[in-house]
Amino acid sequence: MPVTQPAFSDWIKSTAAHIETVIDEFMTEADQTPERLHEAMRYAVLGGGKRIRAALVYAAGEASLSAGANLSSAQASALDHAAAAVELIHAYSLVHDDLPCMDNDDLRRGRPTVHRQFDEATAMLAGDALQPLAFELLAQMPVAPALVVQAVELLARSAGSLGMAGGQAIDCAAVGQSLTQDQLQLMHTMKTGAMLQASVLLGGIVVGAGSAAREGLERYAAAVGLAFQVADDILDVTADTAVLGKTAGKDQQANKPTYVSLLGVDGARDFLETLRLEAHAALRPLGPTGQRLAEIADYIVGRDR
Amino acid sequence: MPVTQPAFSDWIKSTAAHIETVIDEFMTEADQTPERLHEAMRYAVLGGGKRIRAALVYAAGEASLSAGANLSSAQASALDHAAAAVELIHAYSLVHDDLPCMDNDDLRRGRPTVHRQFDEATAMLAGDALQPLAFELLAQMPVAPALVVQAVELLARSAGSLGMAGGQAIDCAAVGQSLTQDQLQLMHTMKTGAMLQASVLLGGIVVGAGSAAREGLERYAAAVGLAFQVADDILDVTADTAVLGKTAGKDQQANKPTYVSLLGVDGARDFLETLRLEAHAALRPLGPTGQRLAEIADYIVGRDR
Numbered sequence: 001m002p003v004t005q006p007a008f009s010d011w012i013k014s015t016a017a018h019i020e021t022v023i024d025e026f027m028t029e030a031d032q033t034p035e036r037l038h039e040a041m042r043y044a045v046l047g048g049g050k051r052i053r054a055a056l057v058y059a060a061g062e063a064s065l066s067a068g069a070n071l072s073s074a075q076a077s078a079l080d081h082a083a084a085a086v087e088l089i090h091a092y093s094l095v096h097d098d099l100p101c102m103d104n105d106d107l108r109r110g111r112p113t114v115h116r117q118f119d120e121a122t123a124m125l126a127g128d129a130l131q132p133l134a135f136e137l138l139a140q141m142p143v144a145p146a147l148v149v150q151a152v153e154l155l156a157r158s159a160g161s162l163g164m165a166g167g168q169a170i171d172c173a174a175v176g177q178s179l180t181q182d183q184l185q186l187m188h189t190m191k192t193g194a195m196l197q198a199s200v201l202l203g204g205i206v207v208g209a210g211s212a213a214r215e216g217l218e219r220y221a222a223a224v225g226l227a228f229q230v231a232d233d234i235l236d237v238t239a240d241t242a243v244l245g246k247t248a249g250k251d252q253q254a255n256k257p258t259y260v261s262l263l264g265v266d267g268a269r270d271f272l273e274t275l276r277l278e279a280h281a282a283l284r285p286l287g288p289t290g291q292r293l294a295e296i297a298d299y300i301v302g303r304d305r
Numbered sequence: 306m307p308v309t310q311p312a313f314s315d316w317i318k319s320t321a322a323h324i325e326t327v328i329d330e331f332m333t334e335a336d337q338t339p340e341r342l343h344e345a346m347r348y349a350v351l352g353g354g355k356r357i358r359a360a361l362v363y364a365a366g367e368a369s370l371s372a373g374a375n376l377s378s379a380q381a382s383a384l385d386h387a388a389a390a391v392e393l394i395h396a397y398s399l400v401h402d403d404l405p406c407m408d409n410d411d412l413r414r415g416r417p418t419v420h421r422q423f424d425e426a427t428a429m430l431a432g433d434a435l436q437p438l439a440f441e442l443l444a445q446m447p448v449a450p451a452l453v454v455q456a457v458e459l460l461a462r463s464a465g466s467l468g469m470a471g472g473q474a475i476d477c478a479a480v481g482q483s484l485t486q487d488q489l490q491l492m493h494t495m496k497t498g499a500m501l502q503a504s505v506l507l508g509g510i511v512v513g514a515g516s517a518a519r520e521g522l523e524r525y526a527a528a529v530g531l532a533f534q535v536a537d538d539i540l541d542v543t544a545d546t547a548v549l550g551k552t553a554g555k556d557q558q559a560n561k562p563t564y565v566s567l568l569g570v571d572g573a574r575d576f577l578e579t580l581r582l583e584a585h586a587a588l589r590p591l592g593p594t595g596q597r598l599a600e601i602a603d604y605i606v607g608r609d610r
Contacts, residue, residue, distance in 0.1 A: 033491065037466055037474035096433060099406075101425035120406035121477045124429070128401060128436070129470035135440045136461035145450035152457050156441035161342055165434035169342035172426045186338065 008295040012055055019054040019087060020046060022080045026137060040118045040126040041133075045091040047109050052228070052300065053090055053199040054083035056221075059292035060203025064213050067287060075207055078141040082151065082202040085134040089159050090195060092130035095123050097168065131159070143206055151205050158198035167191025171256070179257040185226065192232075193225025200224070200293070212285055219282035220293060227275040228300050233258035234268050235303075276301045313600040317360055324359040324392060325351060327385045331442060345423045345431040346438075350396040352414050357533070357605065358395055358504040359388035361526075364597035365508025369518050372592060380512055383446040387456060387507040390439040394464050395500060397435035400428050402473065436464070448511055456510050463503035472496025476561070484562040490531065497537075498530025505529070505598070517590055524587035525598060532580040533605050538563035539573050540608075581606045 006014070023045055032038065061071065061079045071079070098105040098113040099120060106116050115123035138151045157163055167190030174187060200221035204214050237260050259268040279297035283290035311319070328350055337343060366376065366384045376384070403410040403418040404425060411421050420428035443456050462468055472495030479492060505526035509519050542565050564573040584602035588595035 032467065034466070034471050034474040034478065036478065037471060041466060093433075096429060099429070101404075101406075101429060122474065124401060124404070124406060125470050125474045125477070127433075128398075128473075129464075129466035131433070131436050132440075132461040132465040132470075135437075136458055136465065139454050139458035139461060145454045148454050148457075149444050149450045152453075153441055153444035156437040156444060159434075160437040160441065161339070161346060161434035162337065165430050165437075166339050166342060168433075169339040169427065169430045172430070173339065173341065 005291070008292070008299065011292065012296075012299065015055045015058055016048070016051040019051050019080075019083050020048070023084045023087060026081075026084050027133075036118065036122060037125055037129065040114055040122045041130055043117060044095045044114050044123075044126055044130065045088060047091075047111060049109055050303070051087065052296070053086040053195065055296055056196060056199035056224075056293070057083040057086060057203045057206075059296055060200045060209075060217055061207045062203075063217070063283070063286050063290040063293050064204045064207040064209035065289055067289065071207070074142040078143045078206040079203065081137045081141045082206055083199075085137045085155060086195060086199045086202065088130045088134040088137070089155065089164070092127040092134075093159075093164055093168070093195075095127040095130070099123060102168075102172065134159075141206065143208075147205055147208065151202055154198055154201055154205065158194040163190055163194030163198075164192075167194065175256055177257060179262070181262055184257055184259065184262060188226060188229040189222070192229045193222065196225040196228055197221035216282050216285045216290075220279050220290075220297070223275045223279040223282060224297050224300060227272055227279065227297065230259045230268055230272045230275065231300060231303060233260045234265060234272070236260070237265065272301055310596075313597070313604065316597065317356075317601075317604065320360045320363055321353070321356040324356050324385075324388050325353070328389045328392060331386075331389050332438075341423065341427060342430055342434065345419055345427045346435055348422060349400045349419050349428075349431055349435065350393060352416060354414055355608070356392065357601070358391040358500065360601055361501060361504035361529075361598070362388040362391060362508040362511075364601055365505045365514075365522055366512045367508075368522070368588070368591050368595045368598050369509045369512040369514035370594055372594065376512070379447040383448045383511045384508065386442045386446045387511055388504075390442045390460060391500060391504045391507065393435045393439040393442070394460065394469070397432040397439075398464075398469055398473070398500075400432040400435070404428060407473075407477065439464075446511065448513075452510055452513065456507055459503055459506055459510065463499040468495055468499030468503075469497075472499065480561055482562065484567070486567055489562055489564065489567060493531060493534040494527070497534045498527065501530040501533055502526035521587050521590045521595075525584050525595075525602070528580045528584040528587060529602050529605060532577055532584065532602065535564045535573055535577045535580065536605060536608060538565045539570060539577070541565070542570065577606055 027042055027045070058079055061075065065071065094108060095114045097103050098108055099115055105113055107113065114126060134155065135152060138148060138155060141148050141151065159165065167187050170187040171191055179187070197218070200217050201214065204217045209217065236258065259271065263271060276297055280294055283294050332347055332350070363384055366380065370376065399413060400419045402408050403413055404420055410418055412418065419431060439460065440457060443453060443460060446453050446456065464470065472492050475492040476496055484492070502523070505522050506519065509522045514522065541563065564576065568576060581602055585599055588599055
């Protein structure tokens with residue numbers, strides 16, 4: 001008799017609660033010197049959020065198991081490390097993104113941003129210190145060192161100048177510019193897509209996914225990474241600040257090119273549906289273990305914040 | 306017949322020139338999108354400098370060889386990766402340190418700082434992208450994966466909230482405060498010492514140093530890390546801006562606690578000599594292969610900029 005899986009809405013909630021506990025336990029430096037810095041790091045990372053990246057790590061790990069196999073306790077622990085690592089990188093990027101020299105945002109997930117709650121120097125240093133903590137967590141994964149090395153290289157490339165940080169730089173330079181769809185896509189593939197893709201692939205690496213599974217995961221991740229950004233752009237014009245938990249209409253005000261400014265709301269919605277179908281198609285070779293990843297794709301497309 | 310070693314003054318110059326070439330070759334993303342970010346990253350890293358950290362990596366690698374042994378080509382390549390990695394972390398920390406929300410400095414090594422040459426957002430992102438590139442270089446070292454994992458964990462801890470970034474946060478909070486020698490020492494052990502220590506230990510890890518050698522390297526590194534900062538504090542009051550290549554007297558102006566404000570110039574000089582002797586003593590177990598490390602300690606103590 002097959003084990004009954006919890007419904008997706010319960011799974012995603014319990015995954016978010018789980019990673020919150022995991023990160024809390026990993027951040028053991030909390031009460032050590034310098035206390036204010038550690039307080040800011042915890043404030044930045046433990047503020048809740050959707051935890052999509054962590055969910056992708058866990059779901060991709062599950063998807064990479066052979067049919068009927070279970071995670072070993074070492075694999076489960078390594079997934080915790082990897083999931084925490086991608087959430088730390090994501091959190092640091094938000095902290096730096098919100099700084100006055102970047103987006104100058106006061107509100108994040110309904111709370112004051114880190115530099116408003118603390119100060120600019122502390123916010124910058126908290127981000128600077130969250131990044132190496134992510135690599136430290138990967139280095140401590142209890143799996144074969146060769147897999148750890150692959151994971152470190154992937155995270156490093158995805159966070160760097162050809163990934164997230166590079167996409168951020170293109171985004172900054174694009175304010176007030178009109179971009180082609182290709183240019184916009186390159187920016188988002190780097191800025192948001194690279195770390196979402198890394199989340200999916202890290203799950204596969206930890207569990208030792210074969211090359212066919214990795215190929216499916218890569219294709220899935222590319223579609224989902226882009227879908228996330230298209231959905232974000234649509235929400236920026238259709239949701240209000242209270243629901244969103246961050247300032248709505250910000251991109252429009254900043255005259256940033258978005259999928260909505262390029263394709264209109266309806267065109268962006270059509271593109272989003274194309275990406276959702278592509279994500280589902282990419283998962284077919286993985287079989288039934290890919291179910292959670294498929295549900296995450298639907299969730300990303302359907303979310304209202 | 307023993308091979309004649311080049312004089313130290315030639316060795317340190319050729320090491321600095323070598324690491325400049327190595328970093329240049331590693332930064333192959335240079336002409337890729339986003340070009341301005343990559344230009345800023347190269348500007349930050351390839352501006353010359355003393356390259357003490359790289360020299361420590363190479364000298365510690367040499368010191369960890371058994372008597373009469375030579376580096377394999379894989380070990381030599383791995384030392385290049387490790388030396389570049391510590392220089393990238395150092396460079397990123399200077400870029401962020403110079404930003405208006407931190408030290409607000411206009412001049413570094415006699416040239417405009419990165420945010421003056423480019424802009425604040427680009428400087429922050431260049432620093433953000435240099436950090437993962439350092440971890441990527443470690444992940445690509447051609448040595449046993451288990452050694453790579455050790456190296457990643459060490460660099461991550463040394464750059465993080467209990468190392469360099471943490472020391473930086475204490476430094477920021479200490480402006481206008483009076484610290485005890487213990488508090489000042491903790492700050493510098495984290496801010497400057499951690500990465501100098503990491504440089505020495507990385508050289509040992511790459512070459513597979515045994516535990517006795519590692520212990521000597523750790524003790525040496527602790528003394529040299531502190532000596533570096535004491536020498537810096539003395540130079541801040543005795544050197545002029547032209548020789549120093551950065552704004553002299555900056556710490557005094559900023560009312561920062563230093564070894565000179567705590568011990569006076571003569572007291573700081575006495576402390577520096579004590580640390581030099583401790584560094585030499587720590588190297589004794591390593592035998593004649595530790596010669597370059599001993600010379601680096603003398604160089605750090607005797608430098609005029």
